Amino acid sequence: MVVGEAVCPWVRASIAYQHDMKGHIDAIHYYSKYSIELPQPDKSLQFPQQPLYYYAAAMVYTASKAMGFNEHDAIYSIRVMSVVFASAWLLLGWGLVRIFTKRVLTVNLFLAFLAFTPSFIYLGGVVNNDALNALLGMASLYFVSLFYYQKKRKWFALSTLVILLAMLTKISSVLYALFFVAVLLVLYFKDTSRRERYQNEILVFGLAVLFVFGFALFKAYIPADGEFRFVNSGLYxxxxxxxxxxxxxxxxxxxxxxxxxxxxxxxxxxxxxxxxxxxxxxxxxxxxxxxxxxxxxxxxxxxxxxxxxxxxxxxxxxxxxxxxxxxxxxxxxxxxxxxxxxxxxxxxxxxxxxxxxxxxxxxxxxxxxxxxxxxxxxxxxxxxxxxxxxxxxxxxxxxx
Known part of the structure; x- marks a missing residue:
């Protein structure tokens, strides 16, 4: 991890541009100007995306501009935020793999997979919502795993929180909601002494997910066309x-x-x-x-x-x-x-x-x-x- 963090910022610093960066920057500019009014999803490439990453990036961008940074450096500061997300991702990964094994070689191989696969290094240093999405996906796995083995309510609460935040970053993260429901159902049928508790937790979690998914539908709706749009793509x-x-x-x-x-x-x-x-x-x-x-x-x-x-x-x-x-x-x-x-x-x-x-x-x-x-x-x-x-x-x- 130390070697990875020593090398990766240097590698990331040489990455100047990625193909969809302009769309992400357009969204960051929008959220820095309009903190409440959501963008129409058909107006720019990344506008259909969920807002959490763009709110965080807009705050970093606004703070950088307030400190006198020019446009280039303000955008670069957002890439630094991506490196922070990637670093936290590595730390959570270290905690996650140690839940399942104490073999040093296995732990090191897992961390090497996260830290040195070139495409992951790239995603952890550019302007996009994937760095936060990866972090929240790892956090979802980590807290759900702790909940499965320890059955503590605090892990249920944290699992619920990070999964909802992941859905507010990318709606595809609903996959971890389905994973957590599967885990809760397994516990419900295995641990008969706590069935009422698991039943209540499934209900609470399900309602929270439906609420956030409802927001995602609202975010993706285009009033003028009367349709939902989760992505902007085409036949290039x-x-x-x-x-x-x-x-x-x-x-x-x-x-x-x-x-x-x-x-x-x-x-x-x-x-x-x-x-x-x-x-x-x-x-x-x-x-x-x-x-x-x-x-x-x-x-x-x-x-x-x-x-x-x-x-x-x-x-x-x-x-x-x-x-x-x-x-x-x-x-x-x-x-x-x-x-x-x-x-x-x-x-x-x-x-x-x-x-x-x-x-x-x-x-x-x-x-x-x-x-x-x-x-x-x-x-x-x-x-x-x-x-x-x-x-x-x-x-x-x-x-x-």
């Missing part, structure tokens, strides 16, 4: 996916990824028109064009290829999670719920707006923590059963 030139089928959903082209050494949104069709391939590529290097770094004897291309090869360790961890699923605790089995719902929401979004940029792995932002747990605990189960596997994992984990 050169990105339209020609067809959905077995080839799109089930093929994985690792050799093509190694040849391209990137997963550019306008790159080779064999990569971007294959969902598993594009997911895998954007998990590590996002959807950006790095070809300018490939010339002049640069090692960037080789480094990218090495990342794609050694990243297969993630796939081994997921395979281990699936293989040893029956041996896992009930809560670890339930962790697949938010990830599965997240995936379903991505597919729904993709089918509504069938363009390549809508299949970027960054849409798994709220469930990064859950995916990381699945990977490292799947690996742990493997080396418990096959001790020789531990040495291989140590070597592979250190090399990246």
């Amino acid at each position: 030139g050169g990105q339209v996916i020609p067809k959905f089928g077995v080839e799109y959903f089930l093929t994985f082209h690792l050799p093509a990824l190694l040849e391209a050494a990137q997963s550019h949104v306008m790159g080779p069709d064999i990569i971007r028109f294959s969902l598993p391939t594009y997911f895998y590529g954007t998990l590590f290097l996002g959807e950006f064009d790095f070809s300018r770094h490939f010339s002049g004897g640069s090692l960037f291309r080789v480094w990218s290829q090495l990342i794609f090869l050694l990243g297969l360790l993630y796939a081994v961890g997921i395979a281990g999670y699936v293989y040893f699923y029956k041996r896992l605790s009930v809560l670890l089995k339930l962790i697949v719920i938010p990830v599965a719902i997240n995936f379903a929401l991505i597919i729904k979004f993709l089918l509504s707006y069938w363009v390549v940029c809508n299949s970027d792995f960054r849409y798994f932002t709220p469930t990064f923590g859950a995916i990381g747990l699945m990977i490292v605990l799947g690996l742990e189960q493997g080396w418990v059963k096959w001790p020789k596997m531990k040495k291989q994992i140590l070597v592979t984990a250190v090399l990246p």
Whole structure:
């Protein structure tokens, strides 16, 4: 964690722009001027988004301007806020993984997954609502896990609070509401002595979620058109996916990824028109064009290829999670719920707006923590059963 925080701000400082930054800045400007009146969702790219991140960013922006910062530095201060969110995300991740295991290697692998996966570093240092969304997703997992094992009311209250805040950051975070309901139902049927309590907690939590979801519907409503809009997207030139089928959903082209050494949104069709391939590529290097770094004897291309090869360790961890699923605790089995719902929401979004940029792995932002747990605990189960596997994992984990 110390190394990660020493390196990451330097890496983030070199990131000047991301493709949807203007939409986020437009929203921040709006909330800095109009603190109560909500924006019409059809008026700018990010206006349909839920308001919590933009209120927080608007306060930082307004304070920076009041201190005499110019526009560039005021925007940069919002990126510093993202680094703070990412740092808190790491701390919560450290607490989360230690709920499930005390093995030092597993804990360190999980933290390495969070701190050094390149796309996560990127998301933790730019102007967008994903840094806060990732933090609140991790907090949701953390407090729900504490509640499951300790049954304390304070953990129920904190779980409810962070899930509601997550929904006010991105409405897709409703997936953690469904996860928490599943956990409460498991406790309701397992612990008969506390059934009345769990019944009341399900009722209270359900009403709170419905209230916030009602606000989200209000936020997304366009009076002039009489419709709801949760996102602004479209069919962008050169990105339209020609067809959905077995080839799109089930093929994985690792050799093509190694040849391209990137997963550019306008790159080779064999990569971007294959969902598993594009997911895998954007998990590590996002959807950006790095070809300018490939010339002049640069090692960037080789480094990218090495990342794609050694990243297969993630796939081994997921395979281990699936293989040893029956041996896992009930809560670890339930962790697949938010990830599965997240995936379903991505597919729904993709089918509504069938363009390549809508299949970027960054849409798994709220469930990064859950995916990381699945990977490292799947690996742990493997080396418990096959001790020789531990040495291989140590070597592979250190090399990246």
